[in-house]
Amino acid sequence: MSITTPTPEPSPEDVARGLAEIERYVADRAPNLPVVEPAMPASAPGPVETENEDGETRRVRQLRAEVAEARLLLDLQEDDAPLLLDTPRVRRRRRAAHEAARLHELEQDPTMRAWQASRMRRILVVGAMASLALALGWSTAGVQEFAADGAPAWSPAWVFAWFVEPFVSLALLVVVGARAYLATRGRPLDDPKLMRIEWLFLLMSLGMNAWPYLPWSLADGEAFSIADLVMHLIGPVVAVTVVTALPIILAGFTSLDHGRRYGGTGAAYRANATGRYPSEYNAGPDVDALAARVRRLIEIGELPAEPGIHKIRKVLGCGTDTARDVAKVVRTGGAETGGAA
Secondary structure, eight states, rough: OOOOOOOOOOOOHHHOOOHHHHHHHHHHHTTTTOOOOOOOOOOOOOOOOOOOOSSOOHHHHHHHHHHHHHHHHHHHTOOOOOHHOOOOOHHHHHHHHHHHHHHHHHTTTTTHHHHHHHHHHHHHHHHHHHHHHHHHHHHHHHHHHHHHTTTTTHHHHHHHHHGGGHHHHOOOHHHHHHHHHHHHHTTTOOHHHHHHHHHHHHHHHHHHHHGGGGGGGSSSTTTOHHHHHHHHHHHHHHHHHHHHHHHHHHHHHTTOTTTTOTTEEEEEEHHHTTTTHHHHSSOOHHHHHHHHHHHHHHHTTSSSEEEEEEHHHHHTTTTHHHHHHHHHHHOOOSSSOOOOO
């Protein structure tokens, strides 16, 4: 049986010596371990009011900033400068008004007015010639029926009957085209022989279209129909209308004065255009050439021996001032050096 000796209780000096040995051991084994600071106790939730050097808190500074901003806004609201600025809609409207004014000014320019007249004249001539060609083409079927005279289909007589109207139409188009072109150059072609030839072609086309549908040309038992007659007369009637109206329209374009404005300010406007358009708007018409043409018309009996200003203006398609100068040259038998302005 063994006897256990009780361990003596360490003294405070022994405990302090042991702790010092443990701290020395840890310091030697882990010299680079970070030092852990003791945790701070958690603070109560809510904003922390901090004071600056003057003793003002954050709420005071925030309210001071709001007051300063309000005063600046009051000062700026009294300035009407933003109200004077043009909005995008106002700028678009001003741009449109400015463009309209420039276009109106451009339309009063003699060069622009001459270009507009030339463009419109070209459109009218093209439309009239196209209408004339279609009208003559429409009458081709009626003329073919007249020329075939009941020949069997695709027989030589039936086939050659289709070429009768083109013969007449091409000759007519030559005459009308020449008159239209010369009228655009201020030289209307009014020779009586040429006009008689023109009407001869038109009457031939009209008669060949209408003859098979007249009452005395219908077969026994066939009723007369005004609708058939009118349908076959449309082409020749349109052709007659175009041939008659086109030279008159072109003569009206030739007599236009592009140097004048509306409202009776022509003289002033032409004077302003003198420097800008000297060669085109200040030369004036050739009065001597027009007077020679009037003398030829007097010789062939188209005008009386002493034609008036109105008749000269109508036959030449010119203005009243030009017709007055031409009448003076024709009466005196001399030459006009200046020409009408």
